[in-house]
Amino acid sequence: xxxxxxxxxxxxxxxxxxxxxxxxxxxxxxxxxxxxxxxxxxxxxxxxxxxxxxxxxxxxxxxxxxxxxxxxxxxxxxxxxxxxxxxxxxxxxxxxxxxxxxxxxxxxxxxxxxxxxxxxxxxxxxxxxxxxxxxxxxxxxxxxxxxxxxxxxxxxxxxxxxxxxxxxxxxxxxxxxxxxxxxxxxxxxxxxxxxxxxxxxxxxxxxxxxxxxxxxxxxxxxxxxxxxxxxxxxxxxxxxxxxxxxxxxxxxxxxxxxxxxxxxxxxxxxxxxxxxxxxxxxxxxxxxxxxxxxxxxxxxx
Amino acid sequence: xxxxxxxxxxxxxxxxxxxxxxxxxxxxxxxxxxxxxxxxxxxxxxxxxxxxxxxxxxxxxxxxxxxxxxxxxxxxxxxxxxxxxxxxxxxxxxxxxxxxxxxxxxxxxxxxxxxxxxxxxxxxxxxxxxxxxxxxxxxxxxxxxxxxxxxxxxxxxxxxxxxxxxxxxxxxxxxxxxxxxxxxxxxxxxxxxxxxxxxxxxxxxxxxxxxxxxxxxxxxxxxxxxxxxxxxxxxxxxxxxxxxxxxxxxxxxxxxxxxxxxxxxxxxxxxxxxxxxxxxxxxxxxxxxxxxxxxxxxxxx
Numbered sequence: 141x142x143x144x145x146x147x148x149x150x151x152x153x154x155x156x157x158x159x160x161x162x163x164x165x166x167x168x169x170x171x172x173x174x175x176x177x178x179x180x181x182x183x184x185x186x187x188x189x190x191x192x193x194x195x196x197x198x199x200x201x202x203x204x205x206x207x208x209x210x211x212x213x214x215x216x217x218x219x220x221x222x223x224x225x226x227x228x229x230x231x232x233x234x235x236x237x238x239x240x241x242x243x244x245x246x247x248x249x250x251x252x253x254x255x256x257x258x259x260x261x262x263x264x265x266x267x268x269x270x271x272x273x274x275x276x277x278x279x280x281x282x283x284x285x286x287x288x289x290x291x292x293x294x295x296x297x298x299x300x301x302x303x304x305x306x307x308x309x310x311x312x313x314x315x316x317x318x319x320x321x322x323x324x325x326x327x328x329x330x331x332x333x334x335x336x337x338x339x340x341x342x343x344x345x346x347x348x349x350x351x352x353x354x355x356x357x358x359x360x361x362x363x364x365x366x367x368x369x370x371x372x373x374x375x376x377x378x379x380x381x382x383x384x385x386x387x388x389x390x391x392x393x394x395x396x397x398x399x400x401x402x403x404x405x406x407x408x409x410x411x412x413x414x415x416x417x418x419x420x421x422x423x424x425x426x427x428x429x430x431x432x433x434x435x436x437x438x439x440x441x
Numbered sequence: 442x443x444x445x446x447x448x449x450x451x452x453x454x455x456x457x458x459x460x461x462x463x464x465x466x467x468x469x470x471x472x473x474x475x476x477x478x479x480x481x482x483x484x485x486x487x488x489x490x491x492x493x494x495x496x497x498x499x500x501x502x503x504x505x506x507x508x509x510x511x512x513x514x515x516x517x518x519x520x521x522x523x524x525x526x527x528x529x530x531x532x533x534x535x536x537x538x539x540x541x542x543x544x545x546x547x548x549x550x551x552x553x554x555x556x557x558x559x560x561x562x563x564x565x566x567x568x569x570x571x572x573x574x575x576x577x578x579x580x581x582x583x584x585x586x587x588x589x590x591x592x593x594x595x596x597x598x599x600x601x602x603x604x605x606x607x608x609x610x611x612x613x614x615x616x617x618x619x620x621x622x623x624x625x626x627x628x629x630x631x632x633x634x635x636x637x638x639x640x641x642x643x644x645x646x647x648x649x650x651x652x653x654x655x656x657x658x659x660x661x662x663x664x665x666x667x668x669x670x671x672x673x674x675x676x677x678x679x680x681x682x683x684x685x686x687x688x689x690x691x692x693x694x695x696x697x698x699x700x701x702x703x704x705x706x707x708x709x710x711x712x713x714x715x716x717x718x719x720x721x722x723x724x725x726x727x728x729x730x731x732x733x734x735x736x737x738x739x740x741x742x
Contacts, residue, residue, distance in 0.1 A: 311688060313696055313699045376680060383673055401704060
């Protein structure tokens with residue numbers, strides 16, 4: 141199988157893009173697709189400082205590499221969630237990545253922020269651990285971007301992630317979530333701009349990108365994500381893609397074209413959380429502070 | 442397993458509705474769900490004459506039975522598509538159903554209308570046979586309803602059908618199709634009102650309804666539908682339903698609630714087809730007349 145663009149042997153076939161790519165052209169394509177999304181959605185400019193949320197996985201470390209290579213000023217943020225046997229290893233990959241490339245990595249620790257890690261939260265709090273983890277990460281990422289004076293917070297959500305989230309939102313016709321699902325969410329008072337430069341890049345491309353670029357990353361999924369609905373929806377989308385290649389990219393691109401039909405939520409008035417001062421829709425303390433309060437109460441002395 | 446409503450043994454468990462039903466209560470539920478949809482969407486009244494498009498399958502014959510039992514005035518329309526070994530048998534089931542109940546069944550034959558059946562059309566015409574068949578059936582059903590002075594044309598699309606169509610439309614974000622996907626489409630000049638009273642009733646319920654009601658119907662799928670995308674999408678939705686019961690009903694009901702956000706297509710100007718006089722968006726002959734012209738040319742003498 142020969143590369144679509146040169147004489148070299150192709151290592152990846154992308155049926156949805158009708159391409160066969162050698163290592164060099166795969167790297168070029170992934171970087172080009174990221175740059176395309178950055179420009180199309182006016183995510184940020186080379187003059188702006190960006191904070192990349194890194195988990196130690198392929199997508200976020202790959203994104204950091206891409207942004208750096210494309211000439212953007214990107215620092216990293218790692219949140220140590222306190223997941224036994226998983227967080228230490230993820231952090232190791234992030235630190236090695238930053239050290240080898242001379243990049244700046246900020247680290248926040250859940251145990252310092254909340255007095256407890258996700259393992260304890262999963263035991264104590266009702267509901268899905270992934271849901272609490274999402275609240276916590278969004279809070280800390282936003283605060284870090286605001287406090288650090290970054291122009292935008294970038295996350296490594298790829299095409300498969302976006303398609304799975306979209307399918308979940310569409311199956312329930314959650315109009316509020318659909319209106320908010322977009323590759324760039326503008327900044328607000330104490331709210332950082334959020335951007336997803338990898339929306340056009342598939343999971344398979346990111347795996348290949350990291351392997352070719354020599355990026356070492358954590359392979360395992362988070363132990364709390366076992367049986368998570370998002371993984372099930374990804375599997376469903378893979379079946380659809382097998383039957384009709386380009387299902388995922390058409391689904392996501394078609395949604396982005398149709399996005400204007402989703403009614404913008406009323407500008408919900410944001411108050412300052414009486415505990416931490418960050419913006420919240422709640423009338424009392426924000427969700428993050430409520431988790432902290434709950435964990436203070438339940439944590440072993 | 443006992444019926445949710447009485448002491449009898451249940452024969453069907455509906456996880457999505459959290460019900461276990463004996464034969465009698467299953468029949469009652471199916472008829473109630475149909476009546477609910479008829480009223481909710483103002484489909485028709487007991488004073489109006491309805492034409493039910495029957496294929497010989499469980500959904501359309503079941504629908505005819507339901508409408509008759511609910512006190513509506515419903516005649517049947519069978520279109521003989523000229524599919525060898527399939528059309529004869531389907532017609533037999535429709536005729537037996539009508540005869541046993543003293544109901545009126547109209548029959549149209551593709552070979553008389555077009556000079557050819559679907560088997561020949563599938564051989565001669567490019568594209569999916571299901572697509573041509575859809576064009577032809579929509580045309581003939583509409584014409585029959587208009588010519589017969591019926592207030593509405595009812596089809597047996599059930600919850601599974603609607604969910605599969607919806608998934609296909611949403612995966613492509615086909616806004617025009619999404620705007621037109623609704624349980625009732627109002628009448629227009631030479632256009633019959635179209636209604637789908639079974640949108641809230643699942644395939645499994647219709648199978649059980651027919652078995653319990655002693656309705657004999659054709660089990661096989663149309664031979665041309667093998668590998669059809671709609672069947673694949675139904676299988677995908679069944680996987681989603683297995684994982685989270687009520688996925689289909691939430692998907693369809695949520696869509697109906699959100700339906701107002703889909704921009705109504707511009708009132709496309711309909712002209713009269715220069716050949717048959719029926720309304721069409723085409724500038725020349727309508728699609729039906731073009732198929733007829735094409736088949737005239739290609740049919741063996």
